[in-house]
Amino acid sequence: MISSESRARFEQEVAKYPADQRQSAVMACLAIAQQEIGYVSAEAEAEIAEFLGMAPMAVHEVTTFYNMYNQRPVGKYKLNVCTNLPCQLRDGARALRHLEKKLGISMGESTDDGMFTLQQCECLGACADSPVLLVNDRTMCSFMTEEKLDQLVDGLRAAEGNA
């Protein structure tokens, strides 16, 4: 069940569009649902479909088309490292490999404690800041040297009382 707080945010998004175009808010609603429950569940899709007056399949089409929607549960912190060419030229791939080693997982996997999911991603639009990674879709971390990557992972583990 999507919380009433998220539902209030849905209303704000729907209000941006003409009354007969509620579907336009689907991208935002899915992102809000993901922020609340960590991924886009079938139940969330069904609720959003009903809220916006869409066919559930039309909502699912959107979920599966856009890279950032999680179609299954992910770790508490999803780390997306850009390895596209401008980042590849500035240690983007090295950052990804460093995190693989640090977390003991391969890209696409999650740590056993459910804390981290590591993914390779396409251009984040922050090419001059490389190496860059995006944490949980909303926080961009820039100039991530190996030292800073260690600080990030260790810092988050400490903050979660899991050092």
Place this chain on the structure above:
Amino acid sequence: MNPQQVLGQFRATGLETCFHGRHIGAQILDGLDGSNWCLKDYEARGGYQALRRILGVDGSEGLTPDQVIAAVKESALRGRGGAGFPTGLKWSFMPRQFPGQKYLVCNSDEGEPGTCKDRDILQFNPHIVIEGMIIAAYAMGITVGYNYIHGEIFQTYDRFEDALREARAAGLLGDRILGSSLNFQLHAAHGFGAYICGEETALLESLEGKKGQPRFKPPFPASFGLYGKPTTVNNTETFAAVPWIIRNGAQAYLQCGKPNNGGTKIYSVSGDVERPGNYEIPMGTPFSVLLELAGGVRTGRQLKAVIPGGSSAPVLPASIMMDCTMDYDSIAKAGSMLGSGAVIVMDDSRCMVKSLQRLSYFYMHESCGQCTPCREGTGWLSRVVDRIENGQGRQADMDLLDNVAENIQGRTICALGDAAAMPVRAMIKHFRPEFEYHVANKTCMVPAYV
């Protein structure tokens, strides 16, 4: 520290990319320091004066919509998103007398690899985009607009929402703007990870709450756009250029660039330079000057190649690039395109096969799957480049790559097919011996890196 504090330590400040004091004649990024993005700061820099002048609420007689469009035409402002289409001409295509709803859309879905300029504009100077959009809305008789922002830059999306709230509270957006008869509602929307949505009709589909699959053109958005209504789509930087043109005059704008290429342009310089970042310089500035602003090629290295306009632009060898000036016409004449102004610099340690491998993977990953030549062709290109990089290539592969690319180009609904094909063909054209060496020797001509 709590988790948010931990993450906050790594947030970009813009010091490296924007506030380095290395712009030349900046019009959009001028006077910014990272904290002065608010309405009061923007107004202190002369912001919203252009709007006041047009509406005649500053005591002047105002400008008619026709006069605004004429000024934008005269300025030779060309679309900053990639195509370089004359902005004033695009605005004149809008059927101003159309009786129903019309829409204005800002394309901030900045995902062309190498490009990070719109992020800095929206993050550090959001009101300049809002003012540009209000002026455009006035010129084309539009009352509703959306700014579609790259989903990956959510902090920037939040910033733009904050700026919208300020503008609404100050009577700069909404009904009867600044007491005039102008009405314009502006909202922010966001993507969520799809390169294709930078294509304007895919963006419109996405705004309608669908998969971002491009539409056939014609009909063009000016006649059938958002919700099937007349719509004008411009890039963020294009809108950001408009207030300066109105304040200082079309001729002044034209003169700071070169004929047919008005104004300044923000170049995102990435890759093998000492100071990657955004540099706002006049159109027509020599590439060598831009390279120097970006600190030059990394210490101890020589320039090998440059992709001058985002990853979709054909690569140019150093010798050709060093003779270019940074404007649409010069780069086109050299056989590439200025595109979004994303300059990807590669030094002599770079293997072109490995570089192309990453780009080809990207286009395969981001093809929307609608057109067969692109859906199948991008995968084919990627697999062939992959096998060359991995020492399993054949000498016939270079011709095969060129042939597959040729058969994608011009045979798809949108330009993603061309964008996937052009880098392949240019790499083969300019660096063929490197590919042949790879096949023959199963290894790189240049030392391994990364």
